[in-house]
Amino acid sequence: MAAVGEGRITYDARGLAEPQAEAPHVAEIDGDRATFDAQGLSTRLINLELRRLLYEEGVTDVTVQNPGAKHSLGVGILTRCRIAFEGSLGYFGCGLIDGPEIHITGRVGWSACENMMSGVVTVAGNAGSLTGAALRGGDLVLHGRVGARTGIDQKGGTIIVLGDAGMMTGFMMQRGRMILCGDVGHGLGDSMYDGTIYVAGKVASLGIDCVPGEWNDADSEFVERKFRIHALGSPPEFQKFVCGKKLYNYDNLEPSERKLVL
Amino acid sequence: MCGIAGIIYADANGGREVGRDMTLMLQSMKHRGPDSTGYALFGPRSGSYVMRFTLADTNDPRDFEFADRIRRNRFLVEQRLRRFGAQIHEVEEETEYAYRVTFDYVGELKQLADLVEDVPGAEVLSLGHALEIIKDLGDAESVAMQYELDGFRGTHAIGHVRMATESDVDISGAHPYWAYPFNDVAVVHNGQLTNYFQWKRRLERSGHRFQSECDSEIIAVYLAEKMSEGASLEDAMRDSLHELDGVFTYMAVTEDALGVAKDEMAAKPLVLYEGDDMVALASEEIAIRAVLDREIDTYDPFEGEVMVWQR
Numbered sequence: 001m002a003a004v005g006e007g008r009i010t011y012d013a014r015g016l017a018e019p020q021a022e023a024p025h026v027a028e029i030d031g032d033r034a035t036f037d038a039q040g041l042s043t044r045l046i047n048l049e050l051r052r053l054l055y056e057e058g059v060t061d062v063t064v065q066n067p068g069a070k071h072s073l074g075v076g077i078l079t080r081c082r083i084a085f086e087g088s089l090g091y092f093g094c095g096l097i098d099g100p101e102i103h104i105t106g107r108v109g110w111s112a113c114e115n116m117m118s119g120v121v122t123v124a125g126n127a128g129s130l131t132g133a134a135l136r137g138g139d140l141v142l143h144g145r146v147g148a149r150t151g152i153d154q155k156g157g158t159i160i161v162l163g164d165a166g167m168m169t170g171f172m173m174q175r176g177r178m179i180l181c182g183d184v185g186h187g188l189g190d191s192m193y194d195g196t197i198y199v200a201g202k203v204a205s206l207g208i209d210c211v212p213g214e215w216n217d218a219d220s221e222f223v224e225r226k227f228r229i230h231a232l233g234s235p236p237e238f239q240k241f242v243c244g245k246k247l248y249n250y251d252n253l254e255p256s257e258r259k260l261v262l
Numbered sequence: 263m264c265g266i267a268g269i270i271y272a273d274a275n276g277g278r279e280v281g282r283d284m285t286l287m288l289q290s291m292k293h294r295g296p297d298s299t300g301y302a303l304f305g306p307r308s309g310s311y312v313m314r315f316t317l318a319d320t321n322d323p324r325d326f327e328f329a330d331r332i333r334r335n336r337f338l339v340e341q342r343l344r345r346f347g348a349q350i351h352e353v354e355e356e357t358e359y360a361y362r363v364t365f366d367y368v369g370e371l372k373q374l375a376d377l378v379e380d381v382p383g384a385e386v387l388s389l390g391h392a393l394e395i396i397k398d399l400g401d402a403e404s405v406a407m408q409y410e411l412d413g414f415r416g417t418h419a420i421g422h423v424r425m426a427t428e429s430d431v432d433i434s435g436a437h438p439y440w441a442y443p444f445n446d447v448a449v450v451h452n453g454q455l456t457n458y459f460q461w462k463r464r465l466e467r468s469g470h471r472f473q474s475e476c477d478s479e480i481i482a483v484y485l486a487e488k489m490s491e492g493a494s495l496e497d498a499m500r501d502s503l504h505e506l507d508g509v510f511t512y513m514a515v516t517e518d519a520l521g522v523a524k525d526e527m528a529a530k531p532l533v534l535y536e537g538d539d540m541v542a543l544a545s546e547e548i549a550i551r552a553v554l555d556r557e558i559d560t561y562d563p564f565e566g567e568v569m570v571w572q573r
Binding site: 088 | 527550
């Protein structure tokens with residue numbers, strides 16, 4: 001008898017679900033390193049192979065060739081390891097990860113590294129919108145330009161963008177830091193709750209409750225350290241932006257505590 | 263959701279397999295819209311007109327009268343074209359309800375199109391010297407097979423896969439939309455227009471008519487009106503960013519250009535590849551890779567951008 005939930009897909013509008021799929025065993029394993037060619041494999045097969053190598057074969061360094069901009073690759077990896085994607089990823093790449101160091105030689109589509117908990121992701125090319133949405137920890141380094149709403153709802157970690165960024169960057173940011181080396185579109189930091197945004201280029205306009213912040217030594221140390229760690233050369237001069245804290249009610253009380261106080 | 267795609271070749275001259283390429287792009291985005299698929303393909307320019315029209319919808323009930331009704335109405339269309347001065351070269355039956363007719367004609371296009379559409383069940387999908395709009399229910403492979411599009415050679419194209427949200431699943435609701443009555447102009451759209459009814463009433467007062475209840479048709483007619491007043495495609499598209507409300511990314515094609523516009527909220531995706539040999543753009547990069555099987559450099563245009571490429 002099948003376990004609860006297993007093989008229970010009854011409607012598959014997109015024809016993409018593969019509930020019975022198994023890892024294709026196509027990787028060449030050499031000690032703790034492995035390489036496989038993703039061309040011709042579906043998203044599910046690529047992810048199954050990746051998980052087999054990392055969780056069953058004890059591999060810690062995987063190279064995935066020809067990812068072909070497929071969606072949802074490299075998601076949910078919860079172990080310390082190194083993954084290299086030789087090519088581009090589609091939407092929702094490397095989401096929900098906790099620990100890995102991932103290098104992508106191409107570009108990423110919308111919502112890359114959503115809800116990333118820890119680790120490092122570097123992208124050599126450009127990125128779509130919603131990059132690093134709800135990021136909670138780790139470093140996300142983007143060498144190209146990024147689309148709109150980068151770091152929306154960011155809750156921690158650091159997003160570094162070497163190119164330009166689109167509108168509403170840092171929208172509803174809650175914690176963490178963004179280092180933006182290029183120009184930034186309209187509505188920077190709109191409705192942000194907390195966190196810090198550093199911008200080296202021009203800012204088209206600030207969003208609601210995003211205000212210039214006062215630069216201090218800790219800012220210099222932080223930016224220089226991140227540039228050093230990721231071998232980005234000398235940091236340019238940045239402006240700092242923070243939350244003006246006029247839009248929402250701020251205190252340190254939990255809702256239950258607030259009831260008692262009020 | 264819906265998915266849109268466009269492709270324009272640098273070394274055009276009518277020699278590229280634009281039908282096959284567009285099918286590959288659209289099929290790779292089937293998951294964005296499985297309801298219907300549409301193409302606006304530009305073949306080599308001809309001195310004659312080419313018109314694509316339908317006499318029924320795929321969904322129409324096949325009653326005992328169906329075949330006779332189609333035959334009768336097809337005869338009426340041909341009769342009206344001839345009566346209005348068109349010299350018909352060929353009428354091709356693409357499916358049991360869709361036709362392609364080539365003819366020579368000198369005169370007012372709007373009147374001609376109106377006369378054809380006055381035939382019961384008739385809908386003109388496209389009319390021009392090079393534009394051919396083909397749309398039907400199903401995914402790209404099934405539409406391409408039905409209309410034999412793999413052999414279609416041309417210069418540029420746009421296409422659409424539709425997930426119906428605000429109007430019926432039928433051919434009228436499928437994209438692309440011809441910019442009636444402006445020959446050789448078509449539009450595909452991903453998004454929603456929130457001032458649809460305002461614009462529909464305004465354009466209807468100006469004498470335009472609409473084939474569908476789909477908000478996307480507004481864009482085609484809006485551009486047509488602007489261009490008929492002398493605006494370039496690019497200027498008309500720039501105006502649309504301020505005059506059309508909602509979230510949208512849309513593509514428009516004319517006989518010698520392909521343009522894309524992205525609304526000021528950047529809420530709908532678009533990935534762009536600009537190479538020496540072609541420009542390809544789509545809602546997802548996976549569609550571009552369907553025709554360029556190599557590592558390529560792509561990017562997302564920013565909010566409020568309008569870009570036009572000329573052949």
